[in-house]
Amino acid sequence: MxxxxxxxxxxxxxxxxxxxxxxxxxxxxxxxxxxxxxxxxxxxxxxxxxxxxxxxxxxxxxxxxxxxxxxxxxxxxxxxxxxxxxxxxxxxxxxxxxxxxxxxxxxxxxxxxxxxxxKNEKKFKKKLHENLDLGQSFPTASRNAYDEIGLVSNTIDLGxxxxxxxxxxxxxxxxxxxxxxxxxxxxxxxGYHDPTINEDIASATSIRKEIISVNELTKGAIQALPxxxxxxxxxYQRENGQWHDWSYYFPFLRYLIETKSIEELQQIHGMEEGLEYRMKQTIKEADDFEGWMKLLKTKRYTWTRIQRVLTHLLTNTKKEEIESIKKLExxxxxxxxxxxxxxxxxxxxxxxxxxxxxxxxxxxxxxxxxxxxxxxxxxxxxxxxxxxxxxxxxxxxxxxxxx
Amino acid sequence: MxxxxxxxxxxxxxxxxxxxxxxxxxxxxxxxxxxxxxxxxxxxxxxxxxxxxxxxxxxxxxxxxxxxxxxxxxxxxxxxxxxxxxxxxxxxxxxxxxxxxxxxxxxxxxxxxxxxxxKNEKKFKKKLHENLDLGQSFPTASRNAYDEIGLVSNTIDLGxxxxxxxxxxxxxxxxxxxxxxxxxxxxxxxGYHDPTINEDIASATSIRKEIISVNELTKGAIQALPxxxxxxxxxYQRENGQWHDWSYYFPFLRYLIETKSIEELQQIHGMEEGLEYRMKQTIKEADDFEGWMKLLKTKRYTWTRIQRVLTHLLTNTKKEEIESIKKLExxxxxxxxxxxxxxxxxxxxxxxxxxxxxxxxxxxxxxxxxxxxxxxxxxxxxxxxxxxxxxxxxxxxxxxxxx
Structure with missing residues (x-):
């Protein structure tokens, strides 16, 4: 077969x-x-x-x-x-x-x-690290490094x-x-990030955004879903009363940031470059998940990167755990x-x-x-x-x- | 003055x-x-x-x-x-x-x-440890040790x-x-543990129990409170919609027991004698705080002792923190x-x-x-x-x- x-x-x-x-x-x-x-x-x-x-x-x-x-x-x-x-x-x-x-x-x-x-792997890795050291976010640093070895313009658009x-x-x-x-x-x-549903092919992001905000299946969503x-x-909604979204987890995240020490937060996979201090500082002002993300986000800390760290915080995933996984063939x-x-x-x-x-x-x-x-x-x-x-x-x- | x-x-x-x-x-x-x-x-x-x-x-x-x-x-x-x-x-x-x-x-x-x-402090401490080693709970071991140095019957009732x-x-x-x-x-x-309110002097436990169960001030409570x-x-209730009670914290406790490792649980003050394993085992079956406590409680682990451990779990209080406090004059x-x-x-x-x-x-x-x-x-x-x-x-x- x-x-x-x-x-x-x-x-x-x-x-x-x-x-x-x-x-x-x-x-x-x-x-x-x-x-x-x-x-x-x-x-x-x-x-x-x-x-x-x-x-x-x-x-x-x-x-x-x-x-x-x-x-x-x-x-x-x-x-x-x-x-x-x-x-x-x-x-x-x-x-x-x-x-x-x-x-x-x-x-x-x-x-x-x-x-x-x-052919250019070494050069790529060097450029990538240089770009990261310049304070670029990972996606930007990576795309620029691809560009610098001649990949983006000559072959595929890695943006x-x-x-x-x-x-x-x-x-x-x-x-x-x-x-x-x-x-x-x-x-x-x-598109991947397209925020509106307007055809029978819509992005998963736009579908989720629309149905979670009203907590029901909208006309647009029904059109885009088999x-x-x-x-x-x-x-799922009948059995559990809700679909899952970060907003429901916000009380847990707030609790974790406030009760964990800086040293404990530093053990979490992806918690780097002082993000733990920024989280402790901004959580005091945040009213909800979206509001907190806006306070956390910078050019360097992309939305995706922060969300990944929050996933590892919520799941208590430590740096050492991911490091040992990386070693597996x-x-x-x-x-x-x-x-x-x-x-x-x-x-x-x-x-x-x-x-x-x-x-x-x-x-x-x-x-x-x-x-x-x-x-x-x-x-x-x-x-x-x-x-x-x-x-x-x-x-x-x-x-x-x-x- | x-x-x-x-x-x-x-x-x-x-x-x-x-x-x-x-x-x-x-x-x-x-x-x-x-x-x-x-x-x-x-x-x-x-x-x-x-x-x-x-x-x-x-x-x-x-x-x-x-x-x-x-x-x-x-x-x-x-x-x-x-x-x-x-x-x-x-x-x-x-x-x-x-x-x-x-x-x-x-x-x-x-x-x-x-x-x-x-006069009998050394003997008391020895007896206390012996009783604890026999598997007695702390209050029982302590009362028995007082009894064994002639305290309970001759002077005050330390029960x-x-x-x-x-x-x-x-x-x-x-x-x-x-x-x-x-x-x-x-x-x-x-009495301290008296579960009913029936006079204008009532125990705080009975007052709390009564008003939290109905989420309002009862006639009996009003009689017992200035x-x-x-x-x-x-x-407080107007501002926050509730009074505090363990039942509200149950989702946090369940989350903590399930996502912390055995080693992390063992760092919590009061988590001893395998209580961490018992908590991990019983949380799977529990429907709410009261139900969980019933599954946790034994002759050795008294209700109070377990609740104290849960307080230290919720507040992320480590053994080493309390040990260093004990050293302060x-x-x-x-x-x-x-x-x-x-x-x-x-x-x-x-x-x-x-x-x-x-x-x-x-x-x-x-x-x-x-x-x-x-x-x-x-x-x-x-x-x-x-x-x-x-x-x-x-x-x-x-x-x-x-x-």
């Missing part, structure tokens, strides 16, 4: 994702699709709007065959680490081609860019968010011990969140040749990475009542979802 | 406290009364029903002249450390006599008991909660460098929460001979003990909205209350 790999968040699964999945399957001529999906928290440092299992159900209903979990330790990181964690899981599972959406839309410029990059991620996938794929191909499809109209997603969003397990009948056949076929155990729930295997996963999931559910939390967490201890 | 010292929690100030204050002043023939009062958290390991400043206002209105704060590091401790912190502050301020309420009601038996105790505290005051007073006298008055009818307390309780500052005109005269008179600075707010002095006070206050207010919290905390940064 020929397998196509997708790297996704499905937060939530919308028409653009459906298009990506269908086009990728067609383009790679695949028999089966495997999506590696982030769980409770996302790359931009945000809690997922609904839990991983409701999101898995929506994706399975619309034809994705297998959903595996991107471990939390990779999910809320800068592009290269995020890409390494994702591609490596797909590669371990024997996926033939990773197919990603990009603004560029064609794979050749990515491959050309990679050749240029490899575009999906091109950046895509380039990280290409780099990650090239470093895998098992060969894994890469391909890309053009992303449809709506049926199964609407069903799962409704089910491959994930110690592959966790299946859900699969279709077709997906099960593929898993049966691949099972014998896997190095890692295949697991479905948190209790099937012991590893620090899985303990961190459970902690992240507990932090994610901390805004629910105990009854709701117990019910939601049950799935983490049973699983997987079978279609 | 002759000063009478009272050691109080005023949670809230009720008719029994009014009686205690008036009788003590009369018995000691004092010109001025100084109460050392616990702030945000109380000796039995509970959040105060309303903040320290509203409680101070009620006490001042009913004639108490000076309210000083018992630092958090002493307030939520076993009787001897609680007593040491309290008596030492009164002694530093030049109070002549500490007068406490007790079941016994007469001071001679306490003095006799102290003589017996001093009674206020006799125990009183005996600790007597021991603390005897160890002060400045002479400070002790006296006692008989406590009125209602006017100023009723006014302050109403004002006297408090590094005296914080005045409020005073009457008469009280101000006394303070003016005593000011020159004080070793420590007199302060009113958290920003007037720098010391770890005061930082812990602020942390405890932030933890206490963590269940309020940011607007409410900012308003309530303002008083901590200004103060004192002047009548």
């Amino acid at each position: 020929k397998a196509c790999g997708l790297i996704v968040e499905y937060n939530p699964f919308h028409n653009g994702h459906k298009y990506h999945f269908e086009s990728s399957k067609e383009k790679t001529n695949a028999d089966v699709t495997v999506a590696v999906m982030s769980g409770s928290f996302l790359q931009r440092g945000e809690p997922a709007i609904i839990d991983k299992f409701h999101r898995t159900k929506a994706a399975l209903s619309h034809g994705v065959d297998i959903i595996i979990e991107l471990p939390f330790v990779y999910a809320v990181q800068y592009a290269d680490l995020f890409a390494h964690g994702s591609v490596q899981l797909l590669s371990s599972l024997g996926v033939d081609t990773v197919c990603f959406g990009s603004e560029e839309g064609s794979i050749e410029p990515f491959k050309d860019a990679y050749k240029t990059y490899i 575009q968010p999906n091109n950046i991620l895509g380039f990280s996938y290409v780099k990650a794929a090239a470093s895998m011990p098992n060969q894994i191909n890469v391909d890309t499809i053009q992303r449809t109209k709506s 049926d199964a997603t609407i069903e799962q969003l409704k089910a 491959e994930a110690p397990y592959i966790r299946i969140l859900g699969m279709s009948k077709n997906g099960r056949e593929f898993i049966q076929q691949q099972k014998k040749q896997l190095d890692q155990p295949l697991i479905a729930n948190l209790q099937e295997f012991e590893h620090p990475m899985l303990q961190i996963e459970e902690r992240a999931s507990d932090a994610y559910y901390s805004v629910l009542s105990s009854t709701q939390k117990k019910r939601m967490k049950k799935q983490e201890l049973t699983g997987p979802i079978l279609l | 002759k000063a009478c010292g009272l050691i109080v929690e005023y949670n809230p100030f009720h008719n029994g406290h009014k009686y205690h204050f008036e009788s003590s002043k009369e018995k000691t023939n004092a010109d001025v009364t100084v109460a050392v009062m616990s702030g945000s958290f109380l000796q039995r390991g509970e959040p105060a029903i309303i903040d320290k400043f509203h409680r101070t206002k009620a006490a001042l209105s009913h004639g108490v002249d000076i309210i000083i704060e018992l630092p958090f590091v002493y307030a939520v401790q076993y009787a001897d450390l609680f007593a040491h912190g309290s008596v030492q502050l009164l002694s530093s301020l030049g109070v002549d006599t500490v007068c406490f309420g007790s079941e016994e009601g007469s001071i001679e038996p306490f003095k006799d008991a102290y003589k017996t105790y001093i 009674q909660p206020n006799n125990i505290l009183g005996f600790s005051y007597v021991k603390a007073a005897a160890s002060m460098p400045n002479q400070i006298n002790v006296d006692t008055i008989q406590r009125t009818k209602s 006017d100023a307390t009723i006014e302050q309780l109403k004002a 006297e408090a590094p500052y005296i914080r005045i929460l409020g005073m009457s005109k008469n009280g101000r005269e006394f303070i003016q008179q005593q000011k020159k001979q004080l070793d420590q600075p007199l302060i009113a707010n958290l920003q007037e002095f720098e010391h770890p003990m005061l930082q812990i006070e602020e942390r405890a206050s932030d933890a206490y207010y963590s269940v309020l909205s940011s607007t409410q919290k900012k308003r309530m905390k303002k008083q901590e940064l200004t103060g004192p209350i002047l009548l």
Whole structure:
């Protein structure tokens, strides 16, 4: 069976994702699709709007065959680490081609860019550090360093968010011990950060923003979401009274900043360059999450960077934990969140040749990475009542979802 | 001016406290009364029903002249450390006599008991440790050790909660460098733990229990509370929508137990003998605070002991912090929460001979003990909205209350 790999968040699964999945399957001529999906928290440092299992159900209903979990330790990181964690899981599972959406839309410029990059890797790293030392934010420093080795103007536009991620996938794929191909499809109209919904293809950000602000599914959102997603969003809200958003976690963040010492805050992954002092100072003035973020944000501390630090604060993720994860060549397990009948056949076929155990729930295997996963999931559910939390967490201890 | 010292929690100030204050002043023939009062958290390991400043206002209105704060590091401790912190502050301020309420009601038996105790101190300590090693709870082990040196049957009943505290005051007073006298008055009818309100003298526990359960002032409570307390309780509820009770803090406790590692939990003051494992295990099953406490409680882990540990967990108070406080001979500052005109005269008179600075707010002095006070206050207010919290905390940064 020929397998196509997708790297996704499905937060939530919308028409653009459906298009990506269908086009990728067609383009790679695949028999089966495997999506590696982030769980409770996302790359931009945000809690997922609904839990991983409701999101898995929506994706399975619309034809994705297998959903595996991107471990939390990779999910809320800068592009290269995020890409390494994702591609490596797909590669371990024997996926033939990773197919990603990009603004560029064609794979050749990515491959050309990679050749240029490899030739100039040392120079790139030097430039990157110089730019960071100049006080540039990571995305800016990185884009400028790419520019300085001649990448941006000659090949792909690495100022575009999906091109950046895509380039990280290409780099990650090239470093895998098992060969894994890469391909890309053009992303449809709506931009990553586009704040309004005005077509049946809308960005996940705009959909979330709109429905969370009114706490119900709007007309625009319903137009942009496939049926199964609407069903799962409704089910989650019915069971738990809310969708997840940073605003609900603000009392916890405020409490943590105020009761932890500076030394304790400094242990948190990403807490650097005095951000801990800035957080302690600004929290006194903040009225809510949005207001606090505005007080925290500077040119150097981007919104995304701050949100990632807050995710690691909320989940009590320490610098040393992420450092020890970075040393791992491959994930110690592959966790299946859900699969279709077709997906099960593929898993049966691949099972014998896997190095890692295949697991479905948190209790099937012991590893620090899985303990961190459970902690992240507990932090994610901390805004629910105990009854709701117990019910939601049950799935983490049973699983997987079978279609 | 002759000063009478009272050691109080005023949670809230009720008719029994009014009686205690008036009788003590009369018995000691004092010109001025100084109460050392616990702030945000109380000796039995509970959040105060309303903040320290509203409680101070009620006490001042009913004639108490000076309210000083018992630092958090002493307030939520076993009787001897609680007593040491309290008596030492009164002694530093030049109070002549500490007068406490007790079941016994007469001071001679306490003095006799102290003589017996001093003669048998070594034996007592040995017995106490033996009893603890046998698995007895601290109160039981301590009472049995007193019994074994002939204290309980021959002098005072050290099975009674206020006799125990009183005996600790007597021991603390005897160890002060400045002479400070002790006296006692008989406590009125209602027992410390009496769960019902049925007279105009009721226990603070029964009053709190009754009004928190219905979130309003009941007829019985109004009968047991003087006017100023009723006014302050109403004002606090109007401003913040609630009175404080462990149930509001349960989401924070659950979050902390689930996201902290065993090693981090072990750093918390009072977290001993595997209580951290028991907490991690039982929190999964708990639906609310009361339910969790029932799962946690055993013969060895008394309700009070567990609540104290939870207070230290919520306020992030480490073992090493309390150990370093224990080494202090006297408090590094005296914080005045409020005073009457008469009280101000006394303070003016005593000011020159004080070793420590007199302060009113958290920003007037720098010391770890005061930082812990602020942390405890932030933890206490963590269940309020940011607007409410900012308003309530303002008083901590200004103060004192002047009548």
